[in-house]
Amino acid sequence: MDARFAPLLAGQVDRIRVGGYTFFMQNGKLRCCLSKRPGCSGDNWVMTEGRARSTTNFSGNRVHATHVKDVYEELPVWKCGFRDLGITGMSHDNFRQRVNAGCLGLEGKITDFRHFKASVGRLSLPPVMTMMTSGSTVNLWWKDDRNVPTARPTDLLHVIFVQELYPASLQRVVPLVLLPGNPPLASIRAGGWAEFTLPGGDAYHLYPFFGTADNDGFSPNEYFDFRF
Numbered sequence: 061m062d063a064r065f066a067p068l069l070a071g072q073v074d075r076i077r078v079g080g081y082t083f084f085m086q087n088g089k090l091r092c093c094l095s096k097r098p099g100c101s102g103d104n105w106v107m108t109e110g111r112a113r114s115t116t117n118f119s120g121n122r123v124h125a126t127h128v129k130d131v132y133e134e135l136p137v138w139k140c141g142f143r144d145l146g147i148t149g150m151s152h153d154n155f156r157q158r159v160n161a162g163c164l165g166l167e168g169k170i171t172d173f174r175h176f177k178a179s180v181g182r183l184s185l186p187p188v189m190t191m192m193t194s195g196s197t198v199n200l201w202w203k204d205d206r207n208v209p210t211a212r213p214t215d216l217l218h219v220i221f222v223q224e225l226y227p228a229s230l231q232r233v234v235p236l237v238l239l240p241g242n243p244p245l246a247s248i249r250a251g252g253w254a255e256f257t258l259p260g261g262d263a264y265h266l267y268p269f270f271g272t273a274d275n276d277g278f279s280p281n282e283y284f285d286f287r288f
Contacts, residue, residue, distance in 0.1 A: 065090075128230045132156075135218060135232070135271065137278045141180035144277060169227040170265075174283055178220040178230065178267035183279035184211040185269065186249075191284045196260045200235065200268060201253045210279075213250035215270040220281070224263035233258065235268075263287040 067073045075084040083092045142152035163172040170176050186202035206213040217235045235254035236244040247254035249270055258264055269281040
């Protein structure tokens with residue numbers, strides 16, 4: 061055998077390159093592969109459709125992360141969801157990026173509003189939730205499901221929204237229960253309805269969901285959209 065293989069066979073090096081091939085030991089046997097695989101490196105590297113898609117997804121996820129930081133620092137949706145769903149092998153931030161990878165464009169803008177996930181988790185989302193709007197005022201109603209094991213009457217309603225003019229930015233609104241002669245109250249699961257106001261003149265995408273009173277668990281989100 062060529063003397064150049066002696067250091068490899070003696071275990072002195074991990075691999076050697078000879079004639080455009082890389083040789084290495086695996087399970088006691090000599091193996092080899094192309095040192096430069098076609099389409100993968102050097103002058104042979106090409107931007108395939110799959111690589112372009114991966115680059116777009118990665119860039120979009122990183123840009124998007126900077127826009128959602130404030131919202132998710134207030135509501136630890138993905139930290140709790142990561143824990144409660146038993147996700148392993150990645151961080152909660154990477155988990156969020158993987159869930160929404162197909163919904164974001166290169167600049168971090170949401171391109172698929174309907175399938176974008178603003179929340180995940182172990183809590184129950186009411187099976188029936190409806191929306192009605194009057195100008196910039198939004199009313200939500202839902203079926204009270206507080207008697208199921210993953211719901212409590214004190215669970216708080218949260219709403220994250222995205223304006224179509226600013227599709228990279230998530231914003232949060234606090235839904236309230238407004239009763240005549242009473243101060244505004246936080247909207248809870250047991251109440252069955254809530255009201256809030258949005259800035260006018262745009263198309264909106266709404267993501268309502270529930271969370272425990274101590275922000276230690278959340279539900280998946282519902283989705284609504286409307287235009288003024």
